Amino acid sequence: QVQLQESGPGLVKPSETLSLTCSVSGYSISSGYYWGWIRQPPGKGLEWIGSIYHTGSTYYNPSLKSRVTISVDTSKNQFSLRLTSVTAADTAVYFCAKSGLWLFDYWGQGTLVTVSS
Amino acid sequence: ENVLTQSPGTLSLSPGERATLSCRARQSVSSTYLAWYQQKPGQAPRLLIYGASSRATGIPDRFSGSGSGTDFTLAISRLEPEDFAVYYCQQYGGSPPGTFGQGTKLEIK
Numbered sequence: 001q002v003q004l005q006e007s008g009p010g011l012v013k014p015s016e017t018l019s020l021t022c023s024v025s026g027y028s029i030s031s032g033y034y035w036g037w038i039r040q041p042p043g044k045g046l047e048w049i050g051s052i053y054h055t056g057s058t059y060y061n062p063s064l065k066s067r068v069t070i071s072v073d074t075s076k077n078q079f080s081l082r083l084t085s086v087t088a089a090d091t092a093v094y095f096c097a098k099s100g101l102w103l104f105d106y107w108g109q110g111t112l113v114t115v116s117s
Numbered sequence: 118e119n120v121l122t123q124s125p126g127t128l129s130l131s132p133g134e135r136a137t138l139s140c141r142a143r144q145s146v147s148s149t150y151l152a153w154y155q156q157k158p159g160q161a162p163r164l165l166i167y168g169a170s171s172r173a174t175g176i177p178d179r180f181s182g183s184g185s186g187t188d189f190t191l192a193i194s195r196l197e198p199e200d201f202a203v204y205y206c207q208q209y210g211g212s213p214p215g216t217f218g219q220g221t222k223l224e225i226k
Contacts, residue, residue, distance in 0.1 A: 036215070046154075046162065046205055048215030059214065062118075095161055102209035103152055105173065107161035 002026040004096050004108035012090075012115050018083040022096030022108060023076075030054055030074040034099045037070065037081045039092040040110070047092075051099065052079055086115045119144045121206055121218035129226040136193040138221045140206030145186050150210030153182055153191045156220075157202045165204075166191065193223075201225050 008020035022035070029035060036051030050060035052070045060068050064083070072079040083090060093112050097104040120143045130136055140151070148169040154162035164173040166182035169189055179194040193200055206218040 038215070045219045046207075046217040048217070051215070061215075097161075099209075099215075101150075102207075102215035103150075103164070103167050104154075104162070104207075104215075105164050107163075110161055 002098055002106040004098065004106060006094060006096050006108045006111040008111065008113070010112060010114060012086055012113060013117050014087055014115055015085055018081070018086050018090060018113055018115075020081045020094055020096075020111065020113070021078050022080070023078050024098070025077070027098070028074075029072060029077050029079065034059075034101065035070075035072065035079045036097050036099055036102070036104065038095045038097060038104065039090075040095070041089075041092045048102065049081065049083075049094075051102065088115050091115045119146065119208060119216060121208060121216060123204075123206055123218035123221045125221060126219075127222045127224060129224050130196055131226045132196050132198055134196050136191075136196055136200070136223055138191040138204055138223070140184075140189040140191070140218050142187045142189075142208060146189070146208045147210055148185050150208055151182075151184070151189050152207045152209055154205045154207065154217075155200075155202045156205065162205060196223075198225075 003025045005023045012018045034051045037049040067084045069082040093110040095110045096108045098106040124139045151169040153166040156162040170182045181192045203220045
């Protein structure tokens with residue numbers, strides 16, 4: 001059974017960089033599939049942020065592309081999200097997920113990141 | 118960008134009734150790439166339907182998906198108490214990939 005777990009700071013100051021890591025168990029990232037990040041502002045809908053293929057190829061939502069970097073560490077079976085120059089609008093629950101293309105079949109439980117000074 | 122619009126925003130029904138949720142795309146979506154998710158408060162979304170009509174593993178057969186082109190439907194034949202949640206459609210083959218609808222909240226009447 002594939003399991004994903006997000007980790008990282010729950011509070012980030014405006015203009016700083018949000019960094020999250022997703023630890024994967026039950027499956028080796030280097031074996032395949034896409035690994036992505038989705039966020040959900042409080043009380044709102046889902047927004048795909050971006051994904052990384054097991055080979056390292058990345059795909060980003062055009063609306064966030066200039067601020068997002070997703071990377072993978074196969075030795076730790078983890079992948080990470082960096083979002084720069086955050087504002088209050090980036091306050092959200094951030095989910096990591098496994099996908100075949102962009103169909104998300106396994107999700108982490110999500111972690112709330114608040115942007116505030 | 119292909120925008121997905123879900124309706125209604127909120128649907129109030131009683132257990133045992135049938136629910137019909139709609140997802141309309143601005144541009145045609147290949148049926149192969151239309152999915153539905155269920156999300157309960159405080160939980161991650163759960164994949165229900167993929168390829169417009171195929172149930173994901175472990176999903177009860179009271180859930181069914183249909184549609185093609187720009188109009189898709191999720192039906193729940195007989196509502197159980199655990200079905201009351203928010204439902205999202207998603208197109209996973211377009212640009213940008215992974216676009217979600219804004220959601221339909223299914224609440225107990």
